[in-house]
Amino acid sequence: MSQERKAIMVKGLRKRYESVKAVDGISFQVEAGELFGMVGPNGSGKTTTIECIEGLRQPDEGQVRVLDLDPWQEAYELRERTGIQLQSANLPRRMRVEEALDLFASFYRHPSDWHPLLEGLGLGDKRRAFFSQLSGGQKQRLFVALALINQPELVFLDELTTGLDPRARHAIWDLVRGIREQGTTVFLTTHFMDEAERLCDRVAILDHGRIIALDTPANLVSQLGMATRIAFQVNDHTGSAQKDGGSESSAAVFDAARIGVIDGVQRVEQEADQVLVYGQGAGLVGAVVTTLETNGVPFLNLRTEQADLEDVFLKLTGREIDN
Ligand SMILES: Nc1ncnc2c1ncn2[C@@H]1O[C@H](COP(=O)(O)OP(=O)(O)OP(=O)(O)O)[C@@H](O)[C@H]1O
Ligand SMILES: [Mg+2]
Structure with missing residues (x-):
């Protein structure tokens, strides 16, 4: 059945720590x-959710299937077929990179040759x-290399990418896209909306242990129905110059009405030389220009x-994500 195509199925997952409902019924x-x-x-x-799915924490309630396995009961089989990068991982200070890779490779039945993996990650x-x-x-x-070592x-x-500089973040993003292009399913968590x-x-x-929205990023954003805002500057002195007896410039005066009639434009605001155009639609910017x-x-x-x-989160919760 189509269920075979599901890498992960989560239904009614709940996990609490004493008084804290860390995961409050998600599917x-x-x-x-x-x-x-x-x-x-x-x-x-x-982290609570991802660790319940990985089989590292036991849910209080709900069902979790990963690659059609029960992550808690069939942990050994699951370990062979999944890779895990933990949020707070560490290794002994004096362990060499190659020793870590050899050690992790020894845990698995079918480890990959880690040499090309290391090269590919720029750690050769x-x-x-x-x-x-x-x-x-x-x-x-x-x-990431250690999470991929068992193919x-x-x-x-x-x-x-928490704690990484922008260049390292971009490098890791490329890497993750590469992993996916090779056919691997990727489940990631982040608190960076971008x-x-x-x-x-x-x-x-x-938010607070519940899924408040789930869709493609494009759909989540377009469901907001928020306008695109186009801002630009025009030559403001043309108006006053003309009243004083004509402008030397041959440039035309900005006329908000001409922009206002463009398909998709909802509103035009002008204050001195600053113009703001609000509207929607794929061809909006091109049409204004x-x-x-x-x-x-x-x-x-x-x-x-x-x-x-970020706007989606703000609209749904009434607060910024880092509050
Ligand atoms: N082992 C634990 N014992 C008690 N409370 C916990 C434990 N782990 C998590 N919590 C609590 O459960 C809630 C969810 O924590 P969790 O680590 O799952 O959040 P997170 O979304 O991964 O956060 P972060 O972005 O900071 O990594 C928090 O209120 C946290 O304090
Ligand atoms: Mg976390």
Whole structure:
């Protein structure tokens, strides 16, 4: 049945720690080959959820199936077929990179040759380095390598890029896309909305242990119905100059009405030389630029602002994600 295509099935999952309802009844499925993300603020239950799915924590209630296995009862089989990168992983300071890889490879029946893996992760020259000699980004990449060493069908990545600089983040993103392109299912958690938006096929937004939205990033954003905002500057002195007896410039005066009639434009605001156009639709920006150009209106510093997953979170919860 189609169930075979599901890499993960979660139904009614609950987990509490004394008075804290860390995961409060969540259900979702992840397709085989999908890059699925769970995003939410600190303490929203991401790690608890991922660890229940990995078979590292036992749920209080609910059903979890991973690669059609019960992660708690069939942990050994699951371990062979999945890769896990933990949020707070560590290794002995004096363990060399190659020793860590050999050790982890020895845990599995079918380990991959880690040499090309290490090269692919840009750590080829760090083979002999001690763990303590690696930078934060290099450690993170090593943990990704260790999560991939058993050639898993499904890899779990918990807080992939926390603490990394922008370059290292981009490198890790490329890496994750590469893993997925090879057919591996990826389940990741992050509290960076932009990371989820750029990387994931579908995103579940978690808040206080509940899924408050689940869809593709594009659908989540478009369901907001929020306008695109186009901002630019025009030549403001033309209006006053003309009243004083004509402008020397041949540039046309900005006329908000001409922009207002464009398909998809909802509103035009002008204050001095600053113009803001609100609207919706794929061709909006192109149409505004074309109208300005065909009317000979010079403009400067045009930029567009689009709604993103941060806005989705804000709309659903009434607060910023890092609150
Ligand atoms: N072992 C534990 N014992 C008691 N409470 C816990 C334990 N692990 C997590 N919690 C609590 O459960 C809630 C969810 O924590 P969890 O680690 O799942 O969140 P998270 O979304 O992964 O957060 P972060 O973004 O900070 O990693 C928090 O309130 C946390 O304090
Ligand atoms: Mg966590």
